[in-house]
Every structure is written in C-alpha cells, then in structure tokens.
Amino acid sequence: MIVDNVQAITQRISKACDKCGRRRCDVSLVCVTKEAAVARMEEALEAGVTIFGENRVQDALAKHKVISDRASWHLIGHLQTNKAKDAVRIFDLIHSVDSLRLAQEIDKQAGKIGKVQDILIQVNTSGEASKFGIGPEEAAGLIRDAGLLKNISIKGLMTIAPEVEDPETVRPYFTALRELRDFIDRSWQLSMGMSNDFEVAVEEGATLVRVGRAVFT
Numbered sequence: 544m545i546v547d548n549v550q551a552i553t554q555r556i557s558k559a560c561d562k563c564g565r566r567r568c569d570v571s572l573v574c575v576t577k578e579a580a581v582a583r584m585e586e587a588l589e590a591g592v593t594i595f596g597e598n599r600v601q602d603a604l605a606k607h608k609v610i611s612d613r614a615s616w617h618l619i620g621h622l623q624t625n626k627a628k629d630a631v632r633i634f635d636l637i638h639s640v641d642s643l644r645l646a647q648e649i650d651k652q653a654g655k656i657g658k659v660q661d662i663l664i665q666v667n668t669s670g671e672a673s674k675f676g677i678g679p680e681e682a683a684g685l686i687r688d689a690g691l692l693k694n695i696s697i698k699g700l701m702t703i704a705p706e707v708e709d710p711e712t713v714r715p716y717f718t719a720l721r722e723l724r725d726f727i728d729r730s731w732q733l734s735m736g737m738s739n740d741f742e743v744a745v746e747e748g749a750t751l752v753r754v755g756r757a758v759f760t
Contacts, residue, residue: 545583546590548758549574552741553591556752559745570745573617573734575755577602581609583759588613596638596753600626607633619701619734619753621675624648631660638701638734638751641665641677643688650692659694663701663734666723668716674703679723686727699732699750700724710740717747724748 552572560567573596574587584595584606595610597603598620607616618634627648630637640646640662653660664686667676677685682700690697702720704713717735724731734751736744741752 545586545758548760549587549590549592552754552757555742556745559742563746565745565748569750571751573619573751573753574758575619575737575753576606576759577620577755579755579759581606584610584614587758592758594751596755600629603633604629617751622649628652628655631656631658634660636661636663636698638663638753639665639675640689641667641675641685643685646685646689646692646695650694653694659696661696661698662689663699663732664689664697665701665703666720668702668719668723669705669713671705676702679719682723683727697731699734701734701751704735704737704740704744706739710743713740714743714747717744717749721748 556570557567571594573594574592575596576584577598594615594617596617596619615635616633618630618637622630622639624645631653649660664682665676666679666682667674668679700720704716707713720733720735724733732750733748735749736752738754738757741754744752
C-alpha cells in the first residue's frame with residue numbers, strides 16, 4: 544500500500560540523516576507522480592505526501608485541476624520554453640532550468656502574472672550526453688546572469704545521476720553538486736537522489752529527494 548511505502552521511505556530518509564548527522568526536517572520528499580493516476584495521488588496525500596513532482600507540464604495541468612493546492616507542485620522534468628507560460632501558473636518550484644534562454648522566458652511569463660518563480664539550476668555533474676543540465680564549469684555564469692532577472696528566484700541546484708545498480712557509484716556526482724552549492728551559497732537547496740539512490744544523496748546533502756517508483760509500486 545502507498546501509505547506503507549511512504550512510511551518506509553520516510554524511515555529510510557531518517558536513517559540516512561542519522562548516519563551523517565543531519566536533521567530529518569532538512570530533507571523533503573518530492574513524490575514523483577509522472578505515471579500515477581489522480582486516485583493514487585489522493586492516496587499519497589492521505590499518507591502524508593505534501594509535494595508532487597511532475598515531469599511533463601501537460602500531465603500536471605490535468606492533475607492540478609483535481610488536486611489543486613492541497614500539495615505543492617514541483618516540475619522536475621525538462622521544460623521547453625513554449626511550456627513556460629503554463630508552468631509558472633501551477634508550479635511552486637521548477638527544478639530543471641539549464642539555460643539563460645529558458646530562465647528569461649520563465650521570467651517573462653512569471654512577470655505577466657505578477658509572480659516571482661522559484662527555480663533550481665540543473666547541473667549535469669555526470670557529463671552524460673543523454674542528460675539535460677548545464678556543465679558545472681558553466682553554472683556560475685548562468686547563475687550570475689539568471690540572478691539578474693526580476694521575476695525568478697534561484698533557490699538551489701539539481702542533478703540527475705546515472706541509473707546504476709550500486710548507488711555508491713553515483714556518490715561522486717552528488718558530492719560534486721554539494722561542493723558547487725557550498726561554493727556559491729550553503730543555504731541553497733539541493734535536489735538530487737531518486738528511488739534507487741536517495742539515501743546516498745541524503746548523506747551527500749540533498750534537501751529534496753525525488754522518489755516515485757518506491758512510492759507507487
């Protein structure tokens with residue numbers, strides 16, 4: 544049952560926090576709902592989930608009509624500039640900003656509705672060509688330029704690690720994001736870690752872990 548899964552994940556996050564001396568309250572679960580029907584999302588709400596993470600704007604729009612503001616909505620998938628208008632209407636946090644062009648479009652659309660949109664800068668710490676995200680060496684420039692825009696607020700960094708069987712092998716990619724964050728602003732959020740590696744991510748400083756499969760299976 545979803546309630547049991549959420550409880551188990553919460554306990555695993557707590558253990559990971561204990562292991563590395565972090566406070567449990569500093570880590571939030573983003574429940575990834577890209578393949579979940581609204582009925583299952585309702586179950587997740589009842590189980591205590593407070594943040595939903597969606598990959599696609601169109602899917603989120605339909606679900607948002609039902610769930611509305613009973614949860615906080617995060618966009619965790621790649622955002623095309625032509626979807627920015629809809630994205631700023633419903634998402635509290637956009638995790639996946641990886642270009643100045645996209646940041647400018649989000650700023651433009653947010654300004655139209657009088658909103659300051661919270662965002663994270665997506666960094667490709669693994670260097671995989673198949674992954675979105677700006678390179679670590681280019682991140683400072685994007686952060687500087689995007690930080691001048693009036694209708695966005697940069698809240699931190701995000702990365703997606705390679706999918707591997709042994710989560711220990713992706714630890715360096717999480718470490719790299721944390722070190723980049725610490726160099727820029729230690730108060731910033733870190734969105735990293737998914738169903739197969741979120742405990743390692745927590746140990747390396749994640750404040751937002753994106754877990755879907757472990758909730759809904």
